[in-house]
Amino acid sequence: MSVMKRLSGIVQAKANKALDKAENPADMLDLSYEKQMENLTKVRRALADVATARKRLELQATQLQAQAQKLQDQAKQALGQGQEDLARQALARRATIAEQLESLGTQHQQVETQQQQLETTASRLQAQVGAFRTKKETLKASYTASKAQASIGEAVSGISESMTDAGMTLDRAQDKIAQMQARAGAIDELLDTGALPDALGGGGDDIQKQLDATSKAGQVDAELAALKAEIGTGASEPSASLPPGAAPGTNGGAAAAPPSGNGTATPEGSNG
Amino acid sequence: MIVRILGEGRYDVPDADLPAIEQLDAQLVDALDRGDDIEFATSLSDLIAQVRHTGTLLAPDDVRTSSRVVPHEGATLEEVSSLLAEEA
Numbered sequence: 001m002s003v004m005k006r007l008s009g010i011v012q013a014k015a016n017k018a019l020d021k022a023e024n025p026a027d028m029l030d031l032s033y034e035k036q037m038e039n040l041t042k043v044r045r046a047l048a049d050v051a052t053a054r055k056r057l058e059l060q061a062t063q064l065q066a067q068a069q070k071l072q073d074q075a076k077q078a079l080g081q082g083q084e085d086l087a088r089q090a091l092a093r094r095a096t097i098a099e100q101l102e103s104l105g106t107q108h109q110q111v112e113t114q115q116q117q118l119e120t121t122a123s124r125l126q127a128q129v130g131a132f133r134t135k136k137e138t139l140k141a142s143y144t145a146s147k148a149q150a151s152i153g154e155a156v157s158g159i160s161e162s163m164t165d166a167g168m169t170l171d172r173a174q175d176k177i178a179q180m181q182a183r184a185g186a187i188d189e190l191l192d193t194g195a196l197p198d199a200l201g202g203g204g205d206d207i208q209k210q211l212d213a214t215s216k217a218g219q220v221d222a223e224l225a226a227l228k229a230e231i232g233t234g235a236s237e238p239s240a241s242l243p244p245g246a247a248p249g250t251n252g253g254a255a256a257a258p259p260s261g262n263g264t265a266t267p268e269g270s271n272g
Numbered sequence: 273m274i275v276r277i278l279g280e281g282r283y284d285v286p287d288a289d290l291p292a293i294e295q296l297d298a299q300l301v302d303a304l305d306r307g308d309d310i311e312f313a314t315s316l317s318d319l320i321a322q323v324r325h326t327g328t329l330l331a332p333d334d335v336r337t338s339s340r341v342v343p344h345e346g347a348t349l350e351e352v353s354s355l356l357a358e359e360a
Contacts, residue, residue: 158335
């Protein structure tokens with residue numbers, strides 16, 4: 001059976017249910033007006049929630065993008081250090097982040113649609129409330145006439161249907177907001193626990209630690225080589241500064257040692 | 273006939289344009305029955321486009337009620353199924 005007819009039946013049923021509470025036409029008008037105002041407030045609140053959810057998604061996307069870039073750089077650095085396993089690890093994490101980013105993109109599109117629908121609903125309700133306020137007083141003033149009673153019924157049914165629509169749109173938006181908040185919360189948790197290391201913190205970043213350790217080790221090696229080289233040249237200087245004739249006899253034993261020390265330092269020095 | 277698009281508003285659609293809309297509605301039913309998400313999304317988006325194209329948007333102070341209701345733009349098969357489940 002037609003989706004449009006079935007949905008129409010559901011909307012009418014909801015609209016009628018909302019009207020059941022009012023006993024006489026004048027009450028119906030007041031009740032409708034109050035409900036419209038309530039709905040407008042709710043829609044505006046939901047709009048603010050959607051905007052917050054959207055900002056949060058955007059912030060998370062920025063963080064994830066920074067993290068992806070950082071992992072890409074780390075992979076390069078690791079390859080430069082000849083640590084292929086570490087590079088692979090960085091790229092694997094980058095792939096996980098890329099997946100998260102993709103799903104954030106889809107959510108961002110959804111939140112934009114929600115925002116649009118709520119904005120339409122808010123401006124429509126706003127216009128309706130304005131028109132209804134005037135109409136309600138005119139109708140109330142003459143509601144004893146049977147014709148006026150019929151038009152009250154008509155006006156109230158029309159308004160009630162629109163409010164049902166607004167209510168359904170609101171419910172749908174709130175569901176989506178809740179879903180987005182849950183998702184955003186899960187991503188925050190991932191960022192916090194270090195499963196996706198925080199782009200801004202870097203405290204739990206074990207890849208960076210390994211890279212740093214390797215480059216530190218390289219630095220220590222280089223400094224050690226430099227020191228050895230310095231000691232080596234320092235030891236040979238005195239013998240060079242000795243007066244030509246005095247050296248051989250007195251320094252014969254000591255002069256044999258420095259060259260062997262020099263011998264070990266030179267290859268490392270050229271490595272670093 | 274007055275057709276409401278949820279979250280958007282009511283459109284007055286000329287009777288001559290109803291067959292095309294009913295055709296798209298039938299496609300929507302078909303996608304719903306088969307559980308085909310992609311076909312559902314396409315049919316819904318076509319249906320909404322058709323209503324907007326052939327209908328005239330009613331002013332907010334027009335109190336006429338609708339006799340057909342189209343789901344929200346972007347509504348999923350799952351969402352519409354759960355809405356329709358409220359019938360019972």
